[in-house]
Amino acid sequence: MKKNVYAIALAFLGLGSFSAQAQDQRLIKADKDLAPAGRSCATMEVLEAQMAADPSLAQRMANVERQTAEVLANPIANRATAGVVTIPVVVHVLYNTSAQNVSDAMITAQLDVLNKDFSKTNADASLTRLCLPAWPPIPTCNLCWPSGLPPVLLPPALCASKRK
Secondary structure (H helix, E strand, C coil), rough: CCCHHHHHHHHHHHHHHHHHHHHHHHHHHCCCHHHHCCCCHHHHHHHHHHHHCCCCCHHHHHHHHHHHHHHHHHHCCCCCCCCCCEECCEEEEEEEHHCCCCCCHHHHHHHHHHHHHCCCCCCHHCCCCCCCCCCCCCCEEEEEEECCCCCCCCCCCEEEECCC
């Protein structure tokens, strides 16, 4: 009895796979029928039209290619200067109650901790777990509050807003 049930089940599975293959063949044929004839990307045509409208475009593109080749040929000479890179940080705080708000002093303290972490001058730098890779310190990175930038370009350093 079990053999008959298995035989019938296998027969249904086999017939189902044949119909699925037939459907796949119809889908493939339909996809081929819908494909456009010839080239469908107009990138080069658009570029040629832009070059015809702006003759200096070809020279600018050649300059970019030349500069890229120079950087790739001598990557060490093209590194950033040895000076400190200052990264202005803007903090957005969302809170429901006044007790949940974070003060400027707390955020400044956290920026100081992050700067010490990046330069590996923090007190617990030697306690880094061994499973983490030994990243070298980044002494040329400094996170700070933004200053000296036009207020139109940058929001206030601390944007605290109560959630509605």
